Amino acid sequence: MKNALHITSSARGDQSHSTRLSAAVVRKLIGKNEISTLVERDLTKNPPPFFDQAMIGVFYKHPATIDEEERQLLAYADTIFQEVSNADIIVIATPIHNFGISAPLKAWIDQLIRFGVTYDYNSEGVRTGRLNHKKIYLAIASGGSLTEWPNSYEFIESYTKAVFNSYVGMTDICTFRVEGTAANNFTVDYEQIIQGL
Template sequence: MNILHLISSPRKWASASIQLGNAIVDQLQNANPNSTVTVHDLTDKPFPHLEEVHLQSFFTPTENRSPEQQEAVRHSDQAIAELQAADAIVIGVPVYNFGVSSTLKAWIDHIARAGVTFRYTANGPEGLIEPGKKVYLAVASGGIFSEGPGAAIDFVVPYLKTALGLLGLTDVSVVRVEGTSIPGLKETAMEKALASINVEQLLAV
C-alpha cells in the first residue's frame, strides 16, 4: 500500500490534525506492514493560489505551453501524480473559521482540473482519478460539528467530500478530534479521537 499523508496545519507538533493523521497512518501501516508513506506538508512549500498563468496553463495543450506556463503547471502535475500513485490518502484538516485552511484549498484547486482529474459529461461531472483509493480525513476543530447545533454549520466535511468526489474519490472516512477549545472537553478530546480510530472498520466502510 502506498500511503499519502497530506498536512495542512502550520502548528507542527502542536497540531491536533497532524497528531490524528499520524495515528491513522500508524494504524494503516500496522495493517499493511509493507506499505510506504509519503508525507507532504503543504505548509512548508504552499501551493500558489491560482492566478491567470495557472489557469492558462491548465487549458493550453502541453505542446503549446510557453516556458512560463510549463513552470506554472508543474505544481499541479506533481500533485496529481502523487495522488494517482497513492492507494490511501490521509488528509489532516484543521477547521479555520468554519472552513479549510487556505493551503489545503490551494492544493484542491491544483488537483481539480477539467479533462485531467474529472470531465464534464451529458450526465454531469465524472471523476478520472483511478478508482479504489481510500481517503481518511483527520478533522480537528475547537468546536463540535459532528452533532448538535454545530452540525448545521459544518462546511468542511461536506465541502471536502464534494470536491474529492468530483475527482472520483468517493470512499471517504472521517475521524474527528473535536472540542479542543471547549473547557471540560478539550482535556480528553485527543484521547477520545485516538480511541475512535479503527482502521479495520474504516477499511470496510
C-alpha cells in the same frame, strides 16, 4: 500492501490535533500491514501557490494544447497530481478555520483539480472523475464541539466529499474528528477515536 499519501495542513505543526489524529490513522494502517510506501506532504512547509491570471488560464486548457512555457506554471500541480495518482490511500488532516478547511489545503485542492487531468465530461456532458478506486481518510480537528453546531454549519465533510467525488472521482471517504480542543485541560486519545479503523 498499498501506497499511501499523508497530507497535513495545520500551521501548528506537531502540536496540531488534526496532524496527530491523521498520524494515528497512518500508524494504524501501517500496523495492519496495509501500507507499503508512504509519501508525506506538509502543506505549511511547502505551500501550494495561489492562482494568478496566467496560471488559471493554463488550468482551463486541455493538456494536449499546453506549450512548454505554460507547462512551467503547472510544476506544482503536476507534482501533486502524480502523488495522488500513485496513492491507493490518502490521509488528509485539516483544522477547522472559520467553518472551513485550512487555507493551504484549499489551495492544494485548487492545484490538484484540472480539466482533462482529474476530470472530464462524457458524451452526454456529465462531469466524471478520473482517479477513482482510492480510499480517503479525513482527520478533522475543531476547537469547539461540532455536535453543538447547527447542521447547516457543517461544511468540511460535505465539501470534501463533493469536491473529490465530482472533480476527482473518489467516493470512498472515511472521516475522523477530534472536537473541543480549545477547552481548558483538554485531553484526547487518538487511538480511541480511530478504534473502528
